[in-house]
Amino acid sequence: MPLAKKQPIQQRGRVSARELMPLLTDWRASAVGIPGYRALADRLRLLVLDGRLPVDTVLPSERTLADALQTSRTTTTSAYRLLRESGFAEGSQGAGTWTTLPRDSKLESPIWPEHLSGEADPTGANGDFSSAALEAPAELYPAYQAALAEMPRFLPGNGYVTSGLPMLRERIAERYTEAGLPTTPEQILVTNGALQALHLVLGVVMERGDRVLVEHPTYPAAAQAIRAAGGRCVPVPVEDGWDVQRMGTLIRQTGAHLAYLMVDFHNPTGDLLDEAGRRQLGAMVADTGCRVIVDETMRDLDLRTTLPAARAGRPAPDPLPMPRPLAAFAPAEHVITLGSASKTFWGGLRIGWIRASQPLIRRLALARGNEDLGGPLLEQLATAHLLENAEPIRRHRQQLLADRAIALHDALRVNLPDWTVPLPQGGLSLWCHLPEPRSSQVAAAARALGIWLTPGPRFGLDGAFEARIRMPFARPVADLVPMTEVLARAWRARGRAHTFDDDLTTV
Ligand SMILES: Cc1ncc(COP(=O)(O)O)c(C=O)c1O
Incomplete structure (x- = not known):
C-alpha cells in the first residue's frame, strides 16, 4: 500500500476579534490625515513589532474584525492587504491571514530584544535598553x-x-x-x-x-x-x-x-x-x-x-x-x-x-x-x-545606580520635557509617564534607530500602559544620555503615520 502523503502540520495560534479589541483601543487616533485602513494596518504592525501579537497568529476574518470595530469591510480588507504587501502578514484561501515579519527589512525579528535573539554584543556595546540589569562588579x-x-x-x-x-x-x-x-x-x-x-x-x-x-x-x-x-x-x-x-x-x-x-x-x-x-x-x-x-x-x-x-x-x-x-x-x-x-x-x-x-x-x-x-x-x-x-558590593551598586538614575532623569528633562518621570525608591528603571498613549509607536520608531526599549504595554494586560515606557538606568551614563537623544527623535515623529513606505530610519 502506498504511503499516504504527509500533510504539512500548521500550528498557528489564533486571535479572536474579542481578544484583539483591547489592543486596538483608539486605533483611529493615529489616523490624522491618513485613511482608516492605514491607521488600522499601522496599529496591527506595532502589535506585531512589540510582540503582543505573536508572529504566526491567525487574525480574525476581515468581516468579523470590521463588525467588531464598527467599520467597513473595505477598511479591514485594505488593512490586511497592506500588511501582506509590507511583509507583516501572509494569507491563503481557507487558512485566512496570519502575522509574519518582513524578511529583508531593517525591522527583521524586531519582537526579540537583542539579548534574546543572540544578536546583542554580549560585551554590552549595543543598543539594547530593554533589560534592566547591571554589568558585573569588580569582585x-x-x-x-x-x-x-x-x-x-x-x-x-x-x-x-x-x-x-x-x-x-x-x-x-x-x-x-x-x-x-x-x-x-x-x-x-x-x-x-x-x-x-x-x-x-x-x-x-x-x-x-x-x-x-x-x-x-x-x-x-x-x-x-x-x-x-x-x-x-x-x-x-x-x-x-x-x-x-x-x-x-x-x-x-x-x-x-x-x-x-x-x-x-x-x-x-x-x-x-x-x-x-x-x-x-x-x-x-x-x-x-x-x-x-x-x-x-x-x-x-x-x-x-x-x-x-x-x-x-x-x-x-x-x-x-x-x-x-x-x-x-x-x-x-x-x-x-x-x-x-x-x-x-x-x-x-x-x-x-x-x-x-x-x-x-x-x-x-x-x-x-x-x-x-x-x-x-x-x-x-x-x-x-x-x-x-556582599555589603560593600551592595553599597557600591546603590551608589552607581543612583548616579546613573539622576543622569538619565536629567537627560530626559532636557530631551523629553513633556514626559513626567517620577524618581523610584529602588530598582533599575524609571517608569516614565508619556503625555500621549504612544509607547508602542515610540518603541518601534526607536528600534528602527537602533535602540531597544520595552514599551509600557509589555508590563500590562490587554494593552494597558500605552502611556508608559520603562527606561532602565543600568547602563553607563555615556550610553544613557545619547539614548535619550535618539528617543527624542522617535518621540517627535509620533502622530506622523508610520506608513510602510516611510523610511523609519529618517524619523
Ligand atoms: C522581578 C524580576 N524577577 C525575576 C527576574 C529574572 O531574574 P533571574 O535573572 O534571576 O532569572 C527579573 C529580571 O529582570 C526581575 O526583574
Whole structure:
C-alpha cells in the first residue's frame, strides 16, 4: 500500500476579534490625515513589532474584525492587504491571514530584544535598553578565581546537586535570618535564576485554569510564566501603591488561590511596601487562604538615600532599614519567596533561589530533579563567595545606580520635557509617564534607530500602559544620555503615520 502523503502540520495560534479589541483601543487616533485602513494596518504592525501579537497568529476574518470595530469591510480588507504587501502578514484561501515579519527589512525579528535573539554584543556595546540589569562588579572575577581554586574538592563527586550546593544554601539562609526572617538551609532550593524558580513553583503549586493575582503593571516574564502554566492573571492596580483591602476583595471575588507580588522595589515602578503594609498583607493572606509568591529579585537595590543624595550632589547617608521580608508577616505555608543573584551581583551567574517551608522545598526539589537535575557548581561557589562579603558590593551598586538614575532623569528633562518621570525608591528603571498613549509607536520608531526599549504595554494586560515606557538606568551614563537623544527623535515623529513606505530610519 502506498504511503499516504504527509500533510504539512500548521500550528498557528489564533486571535479572536474579542481578544484583539483591547489592543486596538483608539486605533483611529493615529489616523490624522491618513485613511482608516492605514491607521488600522499601522496599529496591527506595532502589535506585531512589540510582540503582543505573536508572529504566526491567525487574525480574525476581515468581516468579523470590521463588525467588531464598527467599520467597513473595505477598511479591514485594505488593512490586511497592506500588511501582506509590507511583509507583516501572509494569507491563503481557507487558512485566512496570519502575522509574519518582513524578511529583508531593517525591522527583521524586531519582537526579540537583542539579548534574546543572540544578536546583542554580549560585551554590552549595543543598543539594547530593554533589560534592566547591571554589568558585573569588580569582585566577580576574583570570586570566580576563588571558586575555581575550590573545584578540585568537588571533582571526585558526580557534580549533581539538585537542591543546590550546601554552602550556598547556608549563606542564603543566613541572609534571610539576618534580614529578620529565621531560615534554615533546608528551606532553600538553589535554581538557575529567579525566573526558573518561578516556573518551578508555578508547576508545583498551581493548577491549570487557576486565577493568579498580579500587580498591574507587572514583570512581563512573570505574567508569561503564569499564562504558560495555564494560569489566568487577575490584575490589581499598583501605580499608587498596594491597596491591600482591594487585593483581598479581588481574591475573594475571583477565587484566586495564588498571587505573584514584588513588594521589594517593584519592577517596573520601583515602589517598596513598608512594614505596616506587609503586616496588613500577611493578615489578608492568612484570612483568605491565598498563597503569595513574592519575588525579591530587586531587594538589594535600595535607592531611598542614594538617589536624593545624588540629586543634591552630596555623599549618601547610611541606608535606611529595610522592612523585613514579606514571609516574616504571614503563616509559613502562605508565602513562597524568590531571590536572585542577578541584580545584586550579575545576571551571567544565573543563580536564583526559592525560600519556602521544608516540605514544599522537598516537593520542588523533586520537580526540579525531573527538569534539569541542578545548576552548575562553579557559579554556585562563586555566588557563595560573593555573599560572604556582599555589603560593600551592595553599597557600591546603590551608589552607581543612583548616579546613573539622576543622569538619565536629567537627560530626559532636557530631551523629553513633556514626559513626567517620577524618581523610584529602588530598582533599575524609571517608569516614565508619556503625555500621549504612544509607547508602542515610540518603541518601534526607536528600534528602527537602533535602540531597544520595552514599551509600557509589555508590563500590562490587554494593552494597558500605552502611556508608559520603562527606561532602565543600568547602563553607563555615556550610553544613557545619547539614548535619550535618539528617543527624542522617535518621540517627535509620533502622530506622523508610520506608513510602510516611510523610511523609519529618517524619523
Ligand atoms: C522581578 C524580576 N524577577 C525575576 C527576574 C529574572 O531574574 P533571574 O535573572 O534571576 O532569572 C527579573 C529580571 O529582570 C526581575 O526583574
